Amino acid sequence: xxxxxxxxxxxxxxxxxxxxxxxxxxxxxxxxxxxxxxxxxxxxxxxxxxxxxxxxxxxxxxxxxxxxxxxxxxxxxxxxxxxxxxxxxxxxxxxxxxxxxxxxxxxxxxxxxxxxxxxxxxxxxxxxxxxxxxxxxxxxxxxxxxxxxxxxxxxxxxxxxxxxxxxxxxxxxxxxxxxxxxxxxxxxxxxxxxxxxxxxxxxxxxxxxxxxxxxxx
Numbered sequence: 001x002x003x004x005x006x007x008x009x010x011x012x013x014x015x016x017x018x019x020x021x022x023x024x025x026x027x028x029x030x031x032x033x034x035x036x037x038x039x040x041x042x043x044x045x046x047x048x049x050x051x052x053x054x055x056x057x058x059x060x061x062x063x064x065x066x067x068x069x070x071x072x073x074x075x076x077x078x079x080x081x082x083x084x085x086x087x088x089x090x091x092x093x094x095x096x097x098x099x100x101x102x103x104x105x106x107x108x109x110x111x112x113x114x115x116x117x118x119x120x121x122x123x124x125x126x127x128x129x130x131x132x133x134x135x136x137x138x139x140x141x142x143x144x145x146x147x148x149x150x151x152x153x154x155x156x157x158x159x160x161x162x163x164x165x166x167x168x169x170x171x172x173x174x175x176x177x178x179x180x181x182x183x184x185x186x187x188x189x190x191x192x193x194x195x196x197x198x199x200x201x202x203x204x205x206x207x208x209x210x211x212x213x214x215x216x217x
Contacts, residue, residue: 029183030176037175046163049118050125052133053154056111056140062148067111070149074136075106075113083135091131093124101125102132112154122160129157 056071058064077083084098091098098117105114113136117128133153140151 026180026183029179029181031179033175033177033179033182035175037173037178045120047118047120048122048125048160048163049116050122050129050157050160051114051116052129052157054113054115054133054137054151055154056113056149057152059144059148059150064111066147067149070140070147071111071113072106074140074151075104077139078102078104078113078115078132078136083132083139086138087128087131087135089131090134091124091128093128098128098132102128113151115157117157126157126159133157 054074056067056074058067079099079102081095084095084102087098088095093101101119102115102117105116106112115129115133115136117125117132119125119128133156137151137153140147140149144150
């Protein structure tokens with residue numbers, strides 16, 4: 001009586017979930033995740049990345065070790081207002097855009113600074129990277145007499161031919177994988193079928209029932 005009352009009070013969605021085949025949860029998760037991931041890739045504008053390189057060169061009063069150290073320092077100050085304030089004139093974008101779109105990277109083995117800019121327009125990405133590299137080079141030129149190190153343009157950023165962001169196919173695959181994983185987790189926590197329900201385990205007679213049947217015999 002208690003089991004029947006509990007089964008009637010159980011919410012309908014859980015009752016339906018218990019009757020579904022196990023593979024349907026995973027298949028639903030894969031399908032929903034793939035659609036969401038592919039849709040996200042379609043509505044999100046592509047992002048383009050362009051990189052410009054500058055190299056620190058020691059003067060006659062310095063050495064390679066000093067140039068390597070100053071390259072690390074220039075990489076850290078490339079996003080400062082003093083540099084970006086000059087770069088915005090050549091890039092044609094506000095300082096805030098440069099701050100959020102430009103990143104620098106340095107190498108512990110080479111006195112080189114990589115300046116990477118990202119934008120939804122490939123020409124703007126290249127212009128921003130080259131503008132920051134030019135501004136950084138000019139600031140290094142102003143302090144060359146004190147640092148005995150100068151920055152020189154190593155490679156200009158070119159207009160990227162393809163976006164650096166993931167395509168809708170890739171985002172769809174990622175979404176499908178995540179959906180399949182969630183479907184598998186839902187399969188583990190879903191209520192199990194009990195005896196008497198369609199597809200549930202067969203009920204086994206208890207000791208009392210077995211004793212009554214033996215007495216009737």
